[in-house]
Amino acid sequence: MDTTVICELHLRLILSSESSLPVRASLRYDTADPYAVRTVFYDGAKETVEWVFARELLTAGLHLPAGIGDVQVWPCRSRGLDVVCIALTSEEGEALLHAPARVLEAFLKRTDAIVPPGTEHRHLSFDQELSRFLTES
Template structure:
């Protein structure tokens, strides 16, 4: 089963400037631990990131993530929003997303694969074969 949702967010450039952006969040029960996000910073641009569903869920309530993706609730002056920081060697992007849209997406994924049951949907043999084929 595949789940997809478009989310409208803001790309925070400075404390006074931001740009609207859309992202498509996708979840596939065949890869139950991951969320794929395709960000559209421009009309013809698309940037894809893959990160843990659990990281997104935890970041709605408390700061989480130590690597390329960090998620945390926004300050109380921006209630109902979550900040997502995407880091690369070239720099960082700070995004702000509505909590309700992320919660709705996560609720759909949780209905398909309840948290803690991901291992029942994960085909380790198929994943190993895929990785070895890429080598």
């Protein structure tokens, strides 16, 4: 039986030390893909951008700098609030986002309740993964 955890939240897209924009996002964790958190960013129009993060990376980034390459996550304070900085890099450009640490931590605790860290492999179906791989290839 698949279980899904969804969290709607508001992030800040950091443009400069004095300027930022609100960004609505949706986090989705599904036991069918127990290592990943899918995130959809909404730009205010009808456009969306989707990124997939390792759940372990987001969890580590709550407490210390984590990640290399395209995604880096670290804790910080902004305007007196605890936030998690998420730096994204792609061929299209770079973005720095601030996520409310409390909201992200609560979401990750909910995912841990349905799939405790270290038990993700128990939720994978080799046949389903092979079928999905062959379909996407």
